[in-house]
Amino acid sequence: MEKEIIYNENLHFEHKQWQSELAFWEDELKSFTKRLEELVTKWTKKEVLTQLEHFQNEFILQDGIIDKLLEEIEIHESRIAGQSLTGENAIDTVLMKGHLDFRNKMETQRQIYADLKKEFFKFLTKYM
Template sequence: METKILYNSNMHFEHVLWKRELDFWIDELKTFNNRLSELVTRWTDKNVLARLEHYQNEFILHGGVIEDLQEAIEEHEMRIAGQSESGFNAIDTKLARKHVEFRNRIETEREIYADLKKKFFRFLEEYM
């Protein structure tokens, strides 16, 4: 089995990319909520309003996930910074494992968010 080493600088670079992606999602959620506000003023049908509420709840939930991911990135960044200050460039096994697990969380959330957006755009096509 090949040994892989995660360097602090590479993990930091990945964190920067994730932070930018999460910031973009936050901006998108603001735009999506604005769309919901527009639709609320256009529709009185209870079924449509229930679907609007569903998407509003989904956006709130996803916003919470984004906040959790941002906090986890910051915690990991602090650990990396502490290790870098001590002169170690490669992170210990436990933290490397956590980084890989977090990468998987980001990838999973990316898929969930993409699916939500796809469904929301279809909804908008139908009711905008």
């Protein structure tokens, strides 16, 4: 059975896709935070303010997660670049495992973020 070769340039491409997606999420979070600021001035009910605080905390948490994910991508990019300097164009198994683990993290985070957005949009529909 022939081994599949995974080239660094393919991983780099996927990293760029993830970075773009994470940058988009960052922009969305800024927009969502502005919506929260608008709502704070409109509502005084404790239950609404509690939900506003919940979303504010979630957005702060997501922003921190995005920063960590971007940092992990940069570390992986550095490792790939280091390997490329040695003349290797195909990734080794340790780096590939790390890449696959990160891909799973991104998929999980994508679902968490999508669920948060759905919850927030339902909230906005009710209180905007």
